[in-house]
Amino acid sequence: MTKLSQSHYGAVVVGGGQAGLSASHYLSRHGIDHVVFEKKTAMHKWRDERWEAFCLVTPNWQCQLPDHPYDGDDPNGFMVKDEILGYLDRFARKVNAPILENTTVTALERAGGVFRVETTAGTVTADAVILATSLYGEPDIPRPAERLPPDIVQIHTAAYRSSAQLPEGAVVVVGSGQSGAQIAEDLHLAGRKVHLVTGNAPRCARFYRGRDVVDWLWDVGQYEITVADDGMGKKKHDTNHYLTGRDGGRDIDLRAFALEGMALYGRMSGVADGKMLFEANLTANLDAADRVYNGINCLIDRHIAEKNIAAPPASTYVPVWKPEAEPTELDLKAAGVTSVIWATGFRPNWSFVGLPIFDGTGYPVHRHGVTDVPGLYVLGLPWLWTWGSGRFLGVGRDAEFVVSELAAWAASPLAKAG
Structure with a gap:
């Protein structure tokens, strides 16, 4: 767990699931200092919200998280819960994200040319923000x-x-x-x-x-x-x-x-x-x-x-x-x-986002994760871009694209001008 040791970051990632950790992987690769805020614990939905007999529906070979393809001996099989958790734990250790767990983001707004992010651990500012909270909120x-x-x-x-x-x-x-x-x-x-x-x-x-x-x-x-x-x-x-x-x-x-x-x-x-x-x-x-x-x-x-x-x-x-x-x-x-x-699904919770990125149904408007608010991105959604988005198969590629867009924007004169 990382302590909130600074007041400003190049990027803030909201959500510590596979999407958020994939974003962290590529932010580190681009040399962008960042923090991941997770309201519970990393990958907690896989650990805490799956039944005992749960297993993957897609074959193991489709597990393609960034630099972490399926590493078992049954690519055409279907990992059960403990095997899935092992795969994800190995990914989390490999990424070694600067994550602050048990920390809820309570407000996100734009102020003075940067993003102001209020959390239960304190308030920070950031040049860019990635919302990786998925649709599976409450x-x-x-x-x-x-x-x-x-x-x-x-x-x-x-x-x-x-x-x-x-x-x-x-x-x-x-x-x-x-x-x-x-x-x-x-x-x-x-x-x-x-x-x-x-x-x-x-x-x-x-x-x-x-x-x-x-x-x-x-x-x-x-x-x-x-x-x-x-x-x-x-x-x-x-x-x-x-x-x-x-x-x-x-x-x-x-x-x-x-x-x-x-x-x-x-x-x-x-x-x-x-x-x-x-x-x-x-x-x-x-x-x-x-x-x-x-x-x-x-x-x-x-x-x-x-x-x-x-x-x-x-x-x-x-x-x-x-x-x-x-x-x-x-x-x-x-x-x-x-x-x-x-078995009636989940509802996302973007109530903390005080920025005009939503349509009339409360869904974020974006194209391949890029919103109309410069420096603000979404990740981990179904159909973010392809049919494979949001799955172990596609979330890594989406993260790579979104972070590359973020890095390009951060280096642009527009970003530097605030």
Whole structure:
């Protein structure tokens, strides 16, 4: 841990996750004196907000942090939690960032030609600032949670560890994104009765035509698609595809879970009188996820045909189960529900930023991490520039670009003029 030993820095980095430490790596390479402020501890989300059976969804070879590629002996496998932490700890030691942990940035403003950064450890100024706090700030729990019966245990995915921490009884998982689907599977495998509330999350095959789908998508160039190429404007908030790397990797098929006893519902619309209420869109949600699944496979089919690659034959997913009806409510007591897990994502917290970089939704406006405020940058966001941004695969390259832009600006007459 670095003490706040000076009042001015060439750069301040807010956030000590993989994005912030990647920025520190390149700032050091450019010889820019800097400090990293982290409100908890470095990489704390990986250590403190992952369940016991958590593993990577993308193959290990995609772990490409700056000067720290995957260093194990199973590049096509999927690291489990302890292995991920080991990989990140080795990266942190290698970077040796000047980080001040347990230090919250409370205000950021522009004053006298420099940035003024107020923290719980004191106030400093800086020539430049990189916001590397990501979108995964605070757990986002919807207001209907307040109307659940008081005897039902409620936790967010950030606090889930295993089925053993929950009281006996059925569990409702609200949200079928990557975390929700995997936690629903974890509970299902533990023998729990699971009620899964679905949304618009797409799904993806784990293996197709003899290879991991991620390997195919890398060859196709999917991870190199930029926001400019894809015509998606300045931001991208797609829900991640659900699949898993557990036990060597496999599909997550909610329809197959339903055949095995998992209860599925459409999007939650509210809570009233001890009942959870749902929209009548379960069929639509499942069908939409399958269209994405088959669409990705068709993309791979075209690539195989165009390149004349020898591969096992193509196939199309055919639903193994279809809802007989659209359930619109669940009586929690009658169903024996004792726990609800909110797999409803996170909300970013940029409330400390007192500078005009946000759009009408509160999202920072930028191009490849460069904002309209000279000397202020963002890093670690999904689709910061490519489909690989924000992941272990792409965050290092984004950091290299952002820091090179920062270094060029710091050396410019504009920066020197304040």
